[in-house]
Amino acid sequence: MEKGATQQPIIIKKKKGHGHGHHGGSWKVALADFMTAMMAFFLLMWLLGSTSPEEQKAIAAHFNEPGSEYVVGEGGADLGLISQDQPQKQTESDDPNDETANDQPDQSDNIKDMTDDQLKKEMERIEKEQLEELKKQLETEINSLDSVFQQIKDQILIDFTALGLRIQIVDKDQRPMFDVGSANLQKWSSDVLKALAPILDKVQNKISITGHTDATPYGAGAKYTNWELSADRANAARRALLDGAYPEAKVATVQGMGSAAPLLVDKPGEPINRRIAIIVLKKAVAEALGSGVGIDSSQLMKSSETFTAPAPAGPKILSPTEVDDAIDAESAR
Secondary structure, three states: OOOOOOOOOOOOOOOOOOOOHHHOOHHHHHHHHHHHHHHHHHHHHHHHHOOOHHHHHHHHHHHHOOOOOOOOOOOOOOOOOOOOOOOOOOOOOOOOOOOOHHHOOOOOOOHHHOOHHHHHHHHHHHHHHHHHHHHHHHHHHHOOOOOOOHHHHHHEEEEEOOOEEEEEEEOEOOEOOEOOOOOOEOHHHHHHHHHHHHHHOOOOOOEEEEEEOOOOOOOOOOOOOHHHHHHHHHHHHHHHHHHOOOOHHHEEEEEEOOOOOOOOOOOOOOHHHOEEEEEEEOHHHHHHOOOOOOOOHHHHHHHHHOOOOOOOOOOOOOOHHHHHHHHHHHHHO
16 A cells, blocks of 8 residues: 555444344234133133033033023023923924924923913912911920020910911910900010011011900990900000011001900810910901002092082073963963
């Protein structure tokens, strides 16, 4: 190189390698998708492992026949498992000559498909079961060693009548429910009635309270008789139940029967005839008694407005011809 010549710089350009270019993070997205799918898969396996074979059949049938109806039992959406081997509804018979195929009962019927008569019978059946369960609870409580009923359990009679479930608390020699000839409750009978209140309140049925006396009459000419006494005792029993937190709105009737309905027909003077009867009424009976049923005053006014009194008769105006005819008739007399 000659002296004085300008030395040119040498520039070396190096390219840095980018192994993945602008796709450097795409593998992370793919991994995330894969992990999500695996989590969903293992969750599905766990759910299937916790189901019963019958539920698995119902699930499989849903995907194999999306239009079919299957009801899943416990652990599923609805109650009452219908086995896949026994379909819920039979729409056609495989045998065209089978005339009894359409006579099979439809197991899918529910309350909304029932007729009024069927619904009434179903409600009566449910009510009967509830009253039978109440009877069992009362008997269990009465026989409990630490209950207030234990000492007088032989004075409590429970049975079914046409009106409903009847609980009777009867008198016994040397152990009456009330003071003699009065409506004042003895301490033990008041405690029993208060203890009965929460048990009776477990059902929605209303109750009827009736007082009974024996056949021993008051003195001749007495204005206060067994009728008044039995009614006052029934009312005293009602007040004791209310003190035990029984709802007053669920008391349908309070009445006194005097000695008209003795428990021992052949021995009307026995102490056992003096009793308080509490009947848990059937719903139909309570409705027949008219409990809670009244007349709307506005409806009463409307009915009175529909009656129109006849207009009073006014003087009759006669035509001249009618006047002449009347004069002639009077002259002819």
